[in-house]
Amino acid sequence: MKTDGFEIRVRGQVQGVGFRPFVWQLAQRFGLRGEVLNDAEGVLIRCDRLDDGFVRAVSAEKPLLARVDTVEVSAAEVEVGEGFVIAASGAAGAETRVTPDAATCADCAAEVYEDGRRRGYAFTNCTHCGPRFTILKALPYDRGQTTMAPFEMCVDCAAEYADPADRRFHAQPVACPVCGPKVWMEPSSGSEPIAEAAERLLVGEIIAVKGLGGFHLCCDATNADAVAELRRRKHRPTKPLALMASMEIVERFAVVDAASEALLSDPAAPVVLLPKAGDLPDAVAPDQNRLGWMLPYTPLHHLLLDAVERPLVMTSGNLSGEPQVIGNDEAREKLGRFADAFLMHDRDIARRLDDSVERADPPMILRRARGRVPETLPLPGGFRDAPQVIAYGAHVKSAICLIKNGQALLSHHLGDLDDALTWEEFVEADADYAELFDHKPQVAACDLHPDYRSSRHAAGKGLPLVEVQHHHAHLAACLGENGWPLDGGHVAAIILDGMGLGPDQTVWGGEVLLGDYREYERAAWLRPTPLVGGDMTQKEPWRNALAQLDLAGLPLADDLFPDKPLAMARMAMEKGLNCPLSSSAGRLFDAMAACLGICAGGQSFEGEAAMTLEALAENAAPATPYPFGGAHEIDPTPLWHAVAEDVSLNTPRETMALRFHLGLAKAFADQAKRLIAEGKADTVALSGGCMQNGLLLGLLQRELDGIRVIHHTKTPANDGSIALGQALIAAAQSM
Template sequence: MREGANGRRIRVRGQVQGVGFRPFVWQLARRLGIEGTVSNDAEGVLILARGAEVAAFEAALAAEAPPLARVDAVEGAPAEVTGAGFDIIASGGPGAETRVTPDAATCADCVAEVQGAGRRAGYAFTNCTNCGPRFTILTGLPYDRAQTTMAPFEMCAACRAEYEDPADRRFHAQPVACPDCGPRVWLERDGVELPGAWLGQAVEALTRGEILAVKGLGGFHLCCDATRSEAVALLRSRKRRPGKPLALMADAAVLARHVAPTEADWALLRDAAAPIVLIAGRGGLPEVVAPGQERLGWMLPYTPLHHLLCAAMDRPLVMTSGNLSGAPQVIGNGEARDKLSGFADAFLMHDRDIARRLDDSVERADPPMVLRRARGRVPGTLPLPKGFAPRQVVAYGGQMKAAICLVKNGQALLGHHLGELDEALTWEAFVQADRDYARLFDHAPEAVAVDLHPDFRATRHGRNRAEAQALPLIEVQHHHAHLAACMGENLWPRQGGKVAGIVLDGLGLGSDGTVWGGELLLGDYDGFERRGWLAPVRLVGGDLAQKEPWRNAVMQLDAAGLGDLADRLFADQPLGMLRMAAARGLNAPLSSSAGRLFDAVAAVLGICPGGQSYEGEAAMRLETLAAGAEDADAYPFGTADGALSPVPMWQALTRDLAAGTEAGVIARRFHAGLAQVFAGAARGLVESGQAGAVALSGGCFQNALLLRLTTTALEGLPVLTHRTTPANDGGLAFGQALVALARLESD
C-alpha cells in the first residue's frame, strides 16, 4: 500500500448493474465493518473501502455475488478513503462499458407475493432485484428507471420506500411497481377494453377454445389451450403454420403431469433465462401440437402474468410467437391490433412499453445446446479466447437466422435471433437492431465482417456501412466462420494451433464459387484448408431445392446410378425438366450440402418429399424416425482425394428398401454412416499431428442423434461443440468477428 493510503479502490467488472450488486456490497460492508462507498458507473461498479477486514471484503465480492450477477474481474488498488459509515452513492455519468443484464424469470419470492394475500397479490408486474425485465425495457445507459419504459410510472410512497432501502430486495430495482402506481392489464375485443377482472375473462376465452394474443416480456404470444386439438388447429390455420412445432407453457406441476423432464431439463427450465426446453415425450397432447416430433418445446411461466394465467388454467398452453410465420414478433399494442386481429379472438394487453422485441430462447439440455439465442440470454456477453487484442469489430452474420455480433473490451456481444432476412419486416428489425446495439453499447467498430456471399442482405448492409465510414471490410467464408465460432466458444487460444472442423449445414458460398455444406476443414482463426467434402451434386431450382426434398433425392439417386428408383418414387414430379436443367446447369449449382443430403434420404423414405412447410422439417422428422430405432450398422461412404461419396450409402439403402427394412433402421444407418465417415477423416488429421482437436459446427449438429454419434466416433480425442452459442447460422456472426480480429492483428 502506497504511503498515506488507508484503503482500497476496487473496480468490479461484468454483469453487475441491475442485479442488486450495490445493496449486496452495502450489506457485506456492514457485516465486515467496512467504511466507504459503492456506485455504478460506465465501467461497472466502483467501491472505495477501508477497514480491518478489507481483504476478506474484496475476496467476497466475487465469491458471494447475487444470483444474477456475473463477475468477470475484481481489480483492487491502494487508495485514500475518507468519511464514516458505508454509503451507496448515485450512478456516474452515461456510458456503455459495463454489461447489461438479460431479462430474468420471476423469482420464487415474487411468485409467492403474487399468489399470496399482500398488496401485490395477483399483480402482474411484481419484480425485485433478483428478477424481472431488464433488456426488454432498457432505453439507455446507465441502467436507471429514467432510462427504461417504466419511466412514465411514478412510484407510490410504499414502492419508493422499498426502492430506497438498501436492506430491501427491491432496492434500486428499476421496474419496481404495485397496483397503485404501476402498469396494468386488461382484456379487449375489437379494440374495446372489457370491464371486469382480466384473468377470469382470459380463462373463459381459452376454455371456449379461443385464441388470445398475450403481451409478454419481449413481445406478444398467440395462446390457446394445448389440450384442445381444434383450438390448436385453428391457430395453425390462422397463422399459416401447418407443421412447425408450437411452444408450450405450463407451471411445474402441470408440466410434470404430461412429461418426465430429466434433472438437466429441470435445471434448464428453472434457469433465470427461462428458455423453451426440448423435452422427450408427447405427454398425451394432440399430434397437431408438433406433427412428427417426439420432443416438445416446454417453458415455465416467466412473468407474473404468465404465472397467474397458467395457474388459473391448470393445463398446458400453446404460447407461440405473435406474428405471421417468418415475420418478426409484434411488440406494440397498436401494432398488435393491426397485425394480429386476424389471428386472435381477444387481446390480453398491458401498458408497459417493450423497448425491443426478443423471441423466447430455445435450448436443449442433453446434449446441451442453445438452438435460438434470445430472451434471457441476450445481451449476455462471451469472453474472447486468450491472445485477442481488445479491439472493436462488428459482424453481420448470414441470411438465415440472422444475428449481429459486437466485440468490445475483450467481450463479444452476440445479439438476439432476428430471423430470415428475405422477409421485409425482419430486415427492418435487423437494421433497427444494428442501430440499437451500436447506440446502447457506444460501439465504434474498427472493421466490419460479413459473409463471403455478395448477395446476402447482411453482406450488402455491412459493405455499405464499411464504405460509408471508410472501415475495412473483412469477408469471411461461411464455414470458416462456423469453425471459428465453435473454437471461440470453447476458448481455443488465438495461438492454439489448428483444429479439424466438421461443418455440416444447409449451404454457404465456398471459396471456389460452389455451394458448400458438408465440409472437413483444417484451420484456425487466421485461415483454413478444405480437406474433405461430400461429393457434390446439382441443386436444381435454387430456393426450390431447399423447399422440395424430392429434387435432392433425384439428383443424389441419379449420381449413384439409381435413376430408375427415382423414376419409381417420384413419378408424379417433372423429372424430365429437372434433369434437363441439371444437364445444362440452369439454376443448378454444384453443392456438397449435408442438409440437402438429409432432405434426399427423407424424401426416399416418404417424408414430405413434395415440400417442407418449414425449414428443416424433413431432417427433423428423419431424426425422430432414427432416434426411435435400435443401433444399426452404419451405411458405408466412399473416400477418394478428399471427396466423401454417398454412392455406397445409396446402394446399401436401396438394398434395404427392397428387403423391406424398417424406415427407422434405414434412417439410423444413414445417421451413423455420415457421422463415421466425417469422424474418421477428422481423426486422421488429429492423429497425424495436423490438428489439436475436432470442432463440430453447422446447423446439422442441432440434430442430437448426429451429434452423439459423431462424438462417440471421436472418442479419445479432444472435441469442441456448441453449448451456449447456436451451431446454426445464429452463431455465425461470432465466428466472423473472431476471424476479423485475427486478420486485423495479422495485417
C-alpha cells in the first residue's frame, strides 16, 4: 500500500557493517513501518512517518564499523506493509564505500574459546569484524564477489546469514568448521596445526603465517637467537621488527597509556609505536626507544598467541624490498629460504595490504594500509563541484588518490617504485581502484619530477595533466586532511622532508612555503648544499656531513671519517660532478647523525640515521638549541661550528642530538612566525617526512605556541599522502 511518508538517505561507510539489521531493530523499537535497503548511494530507509528520535539514533547508535557522513530526510510516497522489512539491494554501483578489514570483535573472540560449533575456529567473524577489503574482488560487496565464494554456507551459517536479529546477518565471510576455510601446517607432524606452530616457535623456529593481507614471518620475540636468525635470513640487519601480543603481555614490555590502549584496541588494529619498558632482545629494534606492537586481529592470531603465551615477531613476509607475499604457492617459492615451516589456510587474499603503523602520542599515521584503507576523506568546503581526479603520488612510499563525489580515496601504501614487483603492484592498483569505485577521471596529477615512474605513468594516461611541485603537494595534503576550505586563504607551511624537485631544478627539502591549494611561494629555505654522489647521499650519511662541514669552513670531516674517500668527494664538489644542490632537511639529519657516529658509512633502511638521532635526543637532559644563521635562507654554518666545539669538549651525544632538534625547530618556526607577524597568514601547517619525528613535531608546536597549527593525523606526513595533495591541487586548478 502506498502512502505519504518519508525517505531517509544515509551516506558514508554503511554497507557490509550490519547497518540494515541495525535500522531494522531501530524500526521495531520506534514502531515504524517500511523498509531499508542498500543501493548505489548507501542505505535508503523508507518509512510511514518521521520520528526525530529514530533519525537521531541512526547516527548516534550506528554499528561499530559504520561511518555516517550525512543523513538526508525528504517527504515521499512510500510503499509500506504491516511491519518493517529489509528489502533486496537496489542497483549495483560504487557510490558508497567499502569497509576496511576489522580486527576480531569481543563477541567473536569469546566464541572461539567457548563451547560451541566455532570453538577453536580460526575464521570466526561477524558483521562487526573480519576481512572486508582483502577478500573483495568486485562490487557490490556480496559473497559471490569475494574470495569466500568457493565456500558454500552450511545450513547453520545460512540461517545466521538470513536472520536480521543475528549479528551475522549478511556477513559475507561468515563460516564455521563445517563449511569454511581450513588451516594447516607445512610440513606437518600430524598434530593440530596451531599447536604444532606454537611448539615450533617455542624451540626457536621461524614460521611463515598467512594473515589477512599477506604472510608474516614469525618467531619468538623473547628468543635472541631466533630474532638474530630471522634478521640473518632476511638480510634485515637493523630495521625494527613489528611485534604481536595480547594486551596483558604488551603491558609487560611497553608503556601503554590510555591513548595507546585505545589505538591498539581500535578495529583497525594497527602497529602502534610504544616506549620500551620490559626486557626484550636489543635485536628487535636496535638503538630505538620504541617498539611497534599490535594486538591479534584474527582468530588465528588469538589462538596462536594463546598457545605460545609470549610476544611474537610479526614482520612482513617478503624478499627485501619486494611486496608482501599473499599466495600459498608464492609463499612456498619465496619464503622457503626464510621459514622453517608454514601456517597456511585456503582463503585467498584478493589484495595485499601491509599492517598500518601509527603513533598515539603525538597522534599520527606512519603507514596507511590494512584497517584504514579504503576509508575516504570528505573534501573540504569549496570542492563540491570538483571533477573526478586521479593522482599518482611520489616515487617512494607511493600511493594513489581518487577524487569523486566530494570524497578523496587515498590508496594503501604501495612502496618503492624502483622495485619491479612494486611497480607491477602500482599499475594493478591503478586499474583495481578505478574498477572497484567506478572511477572515470577527467584530470590526472603527478609530481613535477619527470623521471618518477609515477609521473611517466600519469603522462601516459591521455588525460589533462597537472604537474605538482612536491612540497606544494605536502602543503595541500595537510590542508585537505584538516578540512581547510578552498578559499580559506594562505597558510605558512613548514615542509621538512628528504628530497623533491623544485621549479628552479634544484632539490628542495627544507622549506617554509606561503600558499594554499592554488598557489604557493617559497618564503624561506635551508641553505642548499651539494649532494656528493647524488642519490648515494641517501645511503651514506658521511657524504652529507662532509659537504656541510666543508661549506662551514671546518676540517672536522678528516677526523670523523678518515677511512672515507674524502679527497675524491671534495674533487667532485669542486668540479660539480654529480653534486646537485639540495635544501633537504632529511639530509641535514643524516649529516648530524654521521657526526655523532650514527650510520656514517651507510644506512640499512631509509630513515635509520634520523630515527636513531631522535632516540638519542629523547634520552638527553635539558639543553640549549644549536644556532642557525641567515634570514630567508636558513644558514646551518653556526650549527656546525657549535657542533665542532661540542666534539672538542666531548659533549654527550644525547645532548648534541637534542641541541640539533631544538635548533632546527626554532630556526624554521621563527620563519613561520615572521610570516604570521607580517599578516600574510594566521595558521601554520606542518608536513613532510621529518614530521614523523615526534620530538621534532612537539618542539615545533612548542615554538609556535599561541598560533594555530595544523598537522597530519589521518594520513602520513611523508610521501604516503603526496597523492592526496596532488589531487586537491589538480581539482582546485580545474574548477
